[in-house]
Amino acid sequence: MFQKKTRAGALVALTAAAALVLTGCAVDSGSGGGESTDGAGSDNLSITFLPKNLGNPYFDTSSAGAKEAIGEFDGTFAEVGPAEATPDAQVSYINTLTQQGVGAIAVSANDPEAICDALNEARDAGIKVVTFDSDTNPDCRDLFINQATAEGIAKVQVDEITKQIGDEGEIAILSASANATNQNAWIDLMKAELEANHPNVKLVDVVYGDDDDQTSFDKTAALLQTHPNLKGIVSPTTVGIAAAARYLSTSEYKGKVALTGLGTPNQMREYVEDGTVTSFALWNPADLGYLAAFASKALIEGDITGEVGDSFEAGKLGEYEVGEDGVVLLGDPYVFDAENIGDFDF
Amino acid sequence: MTATTTAAAAIARTYRDYDRPLWQRVLLTREMAIVALVLVVAVVAAATVRGFGQPITVTYLLLDVMPILLIALPMTLIMITGEIDLSVASIVGLSSVLTGVLTAGGLPFEVAAVVALVAGAVCGAINGFLVTVVGLPSLAVTIGTLALFRGLAVGLLGTTAITDFPEFWTSLAKARVGGSNVPVVLFVFLVLLAVFVVLLHFTPFGRGIYAIGLSKAAARFSGVHVERTKFVLFVLAGVISALAGIFYTLRFGSARGDNATGLELQVIAAVVLGGVSVFGGRGAIHGVIAGVLLIGVLSSALRLANVTSDVINIITGALLVLSVVTTSFLAWLRKRRRAPGGTPRVEASTAG
Numbered sequence: 125m126f127q128k129k130t131r132a133g134a135l136v137a138l139t140a141a142a143a144l145v146l147t148g149c150a151v152d153s154g155s156g157g158g159e160s161t162d163g164a165g166s167d168n169l170s171i172t173f174l175p176k177n178l179g180n181p182y183f184d185t186s187s188a189g190a191k192e193a194i195g196e197f198d199g200t201f202a203e204v205g206p207a208e209a210t211p212d213a214q215v216s217y218i219n220t221l222t223q224q225g226v227g228a229i230a231v232s233a234n235d236p237e238a239i240c241d242a243l244n245e246a247r248d249a250g251i252k253v254v255t256f257d258s259d260t261n262p263d264c265r266d267l268f269i270n271q272a273t274a275e276g277i278a279k280v281q282v283d284e285i286t287k288q289i290g291d292e293g294e295i296a297i298l299s300a301s302a303n304a305t306n307q308n309a310w311i312d313l314m315k316a317e318l319e320a321n322h323p324n325v326k327l328v329d330v331v332y333g334d335d336d337d338q339t340s341f342d343k344t345a346a347l348l349q350t351h352p353n354l355k356g357i358v359s360p361t362t363v364g365i366a367a368a369a370r371y372l373s374t375s376e377y378k379g380k381v382a383l384t385g386l387g388t389p390n391q392m393r394e395y396v397e398d399g400t401v402t403s404f405a406l407w408n409p410a411d412l413g414y415l416a417a418f419a420s421k422a423l424i425e426g427d428i429t430g431e432v433g434d435s436f437e438a439g440k441l442g443e444y445e446v447g448e449d450g451v452v453l454l455g456d457p458y459v460f461d462a463e464n465i466g467d468f469d470f
Numbered sequence: 471m472t473a474t475t476t477a478a479a480a481i482a483r484t485y486r487d488y489d490r491p492l493w494q495r496v497l498l499t500r501e502m503a504i505v506a507l508v509l510v511v512a513v514v515a516a517a518t519v520r521g522f523g524q525p526i527t528v529t530y531l532l533l534d535v536m537p538i539l540l541i542a543l544p545m546t547l548i549m550i551t552g553e554i555d556l557s558v559a560s561i562v563g564l565s566s567v568l569t570g571v572l573t574a575g576g577l578p579f580e581v582a583a584v585v586a587l588v589a590g591a592v593c594g595a596i597n598g599f600l601v602t603v604v605g606l607p608s609l610a611v612t613i614g615t616l617a618l619f620r621g622l623a624v625g626l627l628g629t630t631a632i633t634d635f636p637e638f639w640t641s642l643a644k645a646r647v648g649g650s651n652v653p654v655v656l657f658v659f660l661v662l663l664a665v666f667v668v669l670l671h672f673t674p675f676g677r678g679i680y681a682i683g684l685s686k687a688a689a690r691f692s693g694v695h696v697e698r699t700k701f702v703l704f705v706l707a708g709v710i711s712a713l714a715g716i717f718y719t720l721r722f723g724s725a726r727g728d729n730a731t732g733l734e735l736q737v738i739a740a741v742v743l744g745g746v747s748v749f750g751g752r753g754a755i756h757g758v759i760a761g762v763l764l765i766g767v768l769s770s771a772l773r774l775a776n777v778t779s780d781v782i783n784i785i786t787g788a789l790l791v792l793s794v795v796t797t798s799f800l801a802w803l804r805k806r807r808r809a810p811g812g813t814p815r816v817e818a819s820t821a822g
Contacts, residue, residue, distance in 0.1 A: 178779060207779045210731060212722055219530040220773040223521040237633035238724035241644065 168227035169199030171420045173413065174217055176232045176258065177209040181390065181470035182409050183232065186257070189410030190230065193417035196439050199227075201417075211238035218242040221251065228252040228420035230413075233260045240264035252423035256416040257409075262449045266423050266430040269416045271407040272457050274306070277360065278313035280405045280457040281384060282322065285356045288382035288402050292324035293355035296347050298368055298385075300335040300361040310360050328354070333364045340367035348377055359385035365404060369395035389460055389468040396465050403461040409470060412454055415441055419452055500745040500797065501757030508764045515771035522774050525651040532653050533644065533721060535766035537562065537714040537730065539659055539759065541737045542744075543666045544707035546758045549741055550670075551682040551700055552750025553601065553608040558711040559733035560619035561593045563726075565715030567623040570632030570725020579636050587712045593619055594708020598701035616734070624727030632725040643720035655717060662710070667755050675699065683750030739786065740765050743793050764789075 173190050175183035187203045194201040204221070206213030211234040219242055221229050229246060233239055233255055243253050243264045256269040285295055297314070299307045311330060318325055328351055333340025340363055348354060348371075359365040365385040369392060372378050378400050387404045395401045415438050422428045422436035434446040444452050460468065496502070516523040541558050548555050565586035572582035593615065600611040645654040670676040681689035682696050690696050719725045744761025746753030765786055772782045 202776060204773070204776060205779065207783065208732070210728060211724060211726070212718070212730070213779075215722060216530075216534055216769075217773065219534075220521075220770070223524060223526060223530070223774060225521070235631055235722070235724050235726065237631065238722035238726070241640075241723065 167425075168225075169194070169197065169421060169424060170202070170226045171199055171228045171230060171417055171424075172202040172204060172221050172226045173416075174214060174221070174229055174231040175203070175205050176214075176234050178203075178205040178207060180209075182388070183257075185468065185470040186232075186409040186413030186416075189408075189413035190417040191413075192410075193414040193439055194421075197418075197421055199417075199421060202226075209234050211235035214239050215242045218246055222246040222249050225249065226251060227424045228254060230254045230256055230416045230420055231260075231265075232257040234258070236260045252420055254416050254420050254423065256412055266450060267419050267446065268449070268451045269412060269419055270451050270453050271409075271412050272455075273453060274309050274313055276453075276456050277386070277405070278310045279317055280459065281310075281358050281360060281386070282314050282317045284384040284403055284405060284459065285358050285382060286318075286322050286325055288384065289325070289355040291322055294326050294328045294351055294353050295356040295358060296329040296331065296351060296354055297327065298340060298343060298347065298357055298359040298361075298364045299330060299332050300364060302332045304335075307360060314358070314360075333359075333361070333367065335361055335363045337363060337367050340364045341371050344368040344371040345375075348375070348381065354381055356382040356384070359383070359387075361385070362387050362391060362406075365401075366391040366395075369400050373398055373400040386457075387460075388470060389465050390470060392460070393465055396460070396462050403459050405457040405459050407454055408458040408468075410468075411441060411458070414439065415444065415452065415454055419444070499757075500800075501754050501760065504744055504757055504760040504764060504793075508760050508767060511764065511767050511771065515767065515774075519771045519774050522771050527770065529646060529651045529653055531766050531770050532656055534770070535762050536653070536655055536659065536721075537718055537733060538736050538740055538762050538766070540662065540710050540714045540717070541707070541733070542740055542758050542762050543662060543755070544703060544710050545737050545741050546744070546746055546753060546755055547666070547670055547676075547679055548608075548700075548703045548707055549738075549746045549748065550679050550750055550753050551703065552686075553700060553703075554612065554738070554748075555597060555608065555704060555707050556612040556734050556738075557593065557597060557615040557619055558707060558714075558737060559730045560616045560623065561590050561708055561711035562715035562718055562730040562733060563623040563728065564593065564619045564626075565590050565712035566719040566725045566729040567627045567632075567727055569716055569719050570635075571626055573635060573725075574632045579639055583716050586716055587709055590708040590710075590712020590715070591705050592708070594705040594711075595701070597708070598704030601704065602697040602701045620727070620731070623729075627725065627727045629727075633723055635720060635723055635725075640720050640723050643717055663755070663759070670755060675702075679703070680751055683747075683752070685751075736765065739790050743790055745797075747797075748794075 171190070171194055173187050175187065177183070191201045204217050206217065214231065214234050215238065218229065218231070218239060222245055229243070229251055231239070231243070231253065236259065240260055243260065247253055247266070253265040254267045254269060255265045257271060259265070259268040262268070289295065297311055299311060301307070315327060318327055329347060331343045331347055333343045344357065344367060347357065357368055359368050365383065365387040368383055372381060372383055373395055383401050384404050386406050388406060392401060392404055418438035419436065423430065428434035428436050428446065430446060430450040432446055432448060435443055438444050446452055545555060545558065568586045568589050569579070569582045572585055573579050597608070597612055597615055600606050601608045643655060646652060647654055670679060678689060678694035678699050681692060681694050682699060686696055715730070718729055740762040741758050742748060742761070743764060744753070744758035746758060768786060768789070769782050772785065
């Protein structure tokens with residue numbers, strides 16, 4: 125009696141687990157069926173996007189762009205990714221894609237080095253590798269789709285702020301931390317641009333909010349008190365611009381002091397709608413995904429190899445050329461304003 | 471009347487474990503159910519999931535689960551004593567960062583790795599000290615050190631990563647034996663496995679571990695050095711975690727503060743799935759290995775089937791809950807089954 129029940133128990137456990145496995149496989153036949161047959165031939169237009177993590181609105185937007193592009197040229201779109209943005213999880217996915225023999229992987233790297241070997245194994249298996257948003261070392265991928273250059277980022281912010289204040293008066297910059305490499309590079313380029321093309325605009329102060337919401341908020345308040353004639357603030361950091369907008373929207377300076385910088389539509393929506401902010405810049409992630417998809421297609425079909433000077437057609441975005449180190453530049457940053465902010469959700 | 475029936479029940483109990491032939495006692499266990507489940511899942515996956523049947527799957531699978539396999543060894547022992555160590559993944563991160571920082575600072579990689587191992591031992595000793603000497607519960611202690619060690623790791627390196635490691639070592643971490651698909655690191659694991667199997671199942675120290683899990687007081691009165699045993703186990707967990715950290719660093723060629731975040735949960739899930747009781751006193755290494763492989767095979771097959779990571783988590787989670795529930799359910803069944811022996815006894819006594 126004892127034996128029989130144990131055996132029955134073990135059987136129950138086994139059946140239950142087998143049922144689980146089988147349901148898992150049932151999911152497979154639905155979503156995995158789209159993969160084309162093995163081998164990475166020149167017509168294997170199955171392109172898989174591997175963002176830093178899933179459930180991230182920014183990457184949801186880029187994947188939507190990629191899906192649109194892949195739909196235009198009749199490829200197979202898939203998106204896989206880890207729940208958390210860690211490189212080791214990405215490696216497992218890259219290995220899996222190598223096993224599946226997809227045509228191309230478009231990846232936003234969680235680490236420039238950690239996923240390198242996995243990517244190179246994929247490339248040895250004939251898979252094309254495109255990085256977007258966040259690059260790996262140049263020798264681990266065929267192309268990098270760069271969202272914006274430092275010059276482009278600096279220029280668009282200067283353009284926006286000078287336009288909003290009428291090209292004269294005092295402005296200040298609210299940056300992240302004092303030793304943030306990219307921020308400082310942008311600030312230097314902004315200073316050069318101001319000097320060269322906007323002689324009547326004076327940059328009176330650069331303050332640092334350390335990419336902390338409260339600090340940025342307080343620094344904005346202090347800035348406005350120290351410089352009563354301030355006409356505009358530039359905040360080239362998404363944390364800073366949101367905090368500054370929050371301060372301005374509830375203060376007497378609302379609508380009087382202009383604010384622009386780099387921000388995301390979801391953070392800035394209410395301030396654009398209530399008139400605190402006229403416009404701000406960032407790149408368009410949907411276009412980024414769209415371009416990455418077309419670059420993958422061009423690589424798969426052998427139109428380009430990733431050499432400098434190669435050029436390819438990218439649907440509605442037009443023609444693109446490959447630059448130094450296999451970098452393709454998306455273009456100038458995208459300016460968000462009251463007109464278009466409703467089209468974005470990230 | 472009552473006395474005789476109780477005596478009969480007691481006798482029945484003494485030979486209960488031996489009332490089945492050897493093959494049944496070996497095969498009809500929870501561990502073997504998990505082993506069988508691994509085989510079933512692997513066969514089903516190979517038959518239905520495209521790409522799973524390739525030999526390369528073995529390589530990727532083993533490399534993926536290697537840190538979990540390594541850390542599961544000491545974790546099994548710790549959990550059999552009824553304790554737990556949640557700080558293992560943070561030790562992995564810390565040793566990864568230490569190896570990176572020291573290598574970048576000019577030390578030869580080998581020396582840096584040894585320092586990292588020693589640091590792992592120290593971390594384990596801190597856990598062990600707080601649990602055995604200070605007498606705090608291991609759950610609380612290791613939640614604290616989980617944050618502490620991770621904080622140290624992230625603090626040492628910030629958000630940067632060190633990626634410059636000797637080619638020889640990084641390729642060794644991924645190397646396969648000859649033309650086969652068996653990774654070289656598997657042999658490191660097999661050596662450790664042999665050591666741990668002998669330690670747990672064939673030495674007085676190992677029997678002491680079970681005794682502690684079943685009853686600390688009884689173990690102490692039987693001459694088991696409860697504190698010393700636990701301390702040794704925590705240090706072992708620290709060293710093996712550091713080793714896993716070095717492997718992790720080499721495999722991904724990248725030392726980062728956030729390496730292996732959350733790995734402790736995968737290790738503990740595998741250990742529990744493998745039949746180790748969270749209350750201590752029960753479990754065997756072959757079950758744990760099967761538990762690790764089951765999670766590995768499942769997630770590999772599901773990934774290949776393009777199942778998203780959240781669904782994979784749901785399935786592994788459900789499997790884990792199910793495995794715990796079935797254990798309790800089977801135990802409850804067994805108890806009920808004993809009841810027929812008990813019910814007549816009550817009747818008999820009332821009748822008497």
